[in-house]
Amino acid sequence: MSDVRAEWDERYREAHGGHHGSLWVSHPHAELRAIVTGLPPAGAAPRRALDIATGDGRNAIWLARHGWQTTAVDFSAQALAIAREHAEEAGVAPEFVCASILDWATDDRFDLVTVTYLHLGDEPIRALLQRIAGWLAPGGTVVMIGHDVDNVAAGGHGPADPAVLWTPALLRDAALGAGLVVERCESLLRDAAADPEKPDEEGASVDTLLVARRP
Ligand SMILES: C[S@@+](CC[C@H](N)C(=O)[O-])C[C@H]1O[C@@H](n2cnc3c(N)ncnc32)[C@H](O)[C@@H]1O
Numbered sequence: 105m106s107d108v109r110a111e112w113d114e115r116y117r118e119a120h121g122g123h124h125g126s127l128w129v130s131h132p133h134a135e136l137r138a139i140v141t142g143l144p145p146a147g148a149a150p151r152r153a154l155d156i157a158t159g160d161g162r163n164a165i166w167l168a169r170h171g172w173q174t175t176a177v178d179f180s181a182q183a184l185a186i187a188r189e190h191a192e193e194a195g196v197a198p199e200f201v202c203a204s205i206l207d208w209a210t211d212d213r214f215d216l217v218t219v220t221y222l223h224l225g226d227e228p229i230r231a232l233l234q235r236i237a238g239w240l241a242p243g244g245t246v247v248m249i250g251h252d253v254d255n256v257a258a259g260g261h262g263p264a265d266p267a268v269l270w271t272p273a274l275l276r277d278a279a280l281g282a283g284l285v286v287e288r289c290e291s292l293l294r295d296a297a298a299d300p301e302k303p304d305e306e307g308a309s310v311d312t313l314l315v316a317r318r319p
Contacts, residue, residue, distance in 0.1 A: 109179045109204070116160070116182035130190065132166035133220050135292065139247050139315055140216065146171065151215040154239060156205050156232075157222035161187025161198065168196035172216065179204040205232065213241040219248045223268035230278040237282035240318035246284065248275060252291050252310040259307030260294075270312035284316035 153172040155164040160183055164176035168191065176198045178184055184200045191198055201208065206228060217236050224232070236246050251262040253269040263269065276289040292311045 106204075112180040113182040116180055116186060120182070120186055130160075130162055132163045133249060135249060135311075135313065136163055136218060136220060136247055137166065140167070140170075140218075143216070143245060152212065152241075153216040153218065154212075154214040155198075156217065156219045156236075158187060158200070159183050159221075161190055161200070163218055163220060164198045164200075165191050165194050165196055167216075167218070168198045169194060174198035175201060175210075175212070175214075177201045177203055177205055177208055210239060212239070213244070214239055215241050215244045217244070217246040219246070219250070221250050221262070223250060223263050223270075225268050226274055229270070229274065230281065233275075233278040233282045233284070237284055237318060240284075242318055244318050245287075246279075246314070246316050246318075248314040249292075249311050252312040254291060255310040258293070258310045260309030262309075272312055272314075275312055275314040279314060279316040283319070285319050286314070286316045288313060288315040 150171060150173045153167045153174045155167065155174060155176040158164045158176035158178045161176055164174050164187065168174045176187065178187070178200075179202065181202050184202050187200055191200075205222070217240060233246075240246060250270045251260065253266050253271050255262055255269065256264050256266075272289045272291055276286055279286050279289070290313055292313050294309045294311065
């Protein structure tokens with residue numbers, strides 16, 4: 105097992121045994137929810153979603169509750185154990201897959217791929233966007249939200265190493281390189297005082313957002 109995976113397992117194990125029971129807020133990401141809600145309505149067949157680095161499953165569970173046939177991948181077995189508990193409580197059953205997204209493979213095609221707060225470095229993110237482009241069905245949408253390189257200076261929580269933080273330039277370039285049509289690519293400033301992501305923090309947070317579509 106890689107050190108990084110073992111560290112994530114340990115973080116989830118500690119959080120689950122602790123007071124809050126969870127590492128993250130349990131509700132889905134507000135911006136993600138707004139974007140997905142605005143997508144064109146489903147046809148007759150259920151739409152398929154892939155949530156990458158699902159953690160304890162907050163976005164995957166919300167997607168499943170809203171009719172998406174959802175697959176959720178994370179390499180932390182501890183995270184997925186919590187995600188399964190939360191899904192059961194919510195009365196939904198996304199397919200949870202324990203694997204590193206760097207070497208997971210699938211022949212399935214998805215109408216939506218979501219990625220929130222997966223920080224891997226520029227080259228792995230470019231490679232991941234290439235793979236995501238291959239997993240999207242024609243017309244499918246990818247939504248990526250992660251900590252922006254300006255997040256640290258703004259006082260936001262999260263990783264401090266600029267090498268793993270995102271910029272709109274990186275995601276735009278990677279999406280275009282993967283043959284996707286960029287619909288939105290920008291920095292998002294969130295005021296922590298009213299921030300549903302971290303209600304107990306002061307200061308601001310800066311995210312990078314990408315919404316792109318397979319033509
Ligand atoms: C900051 S958490 C975000 C969780 C979730 N997306 C959310 O927003 O609540 C990052 C997640 O990425 C997962 N992760 C990191 N590297 C990964 C990899 N190579 N493959 C799969 N999951 C990975 C970790 O286990 C962790 O659950």
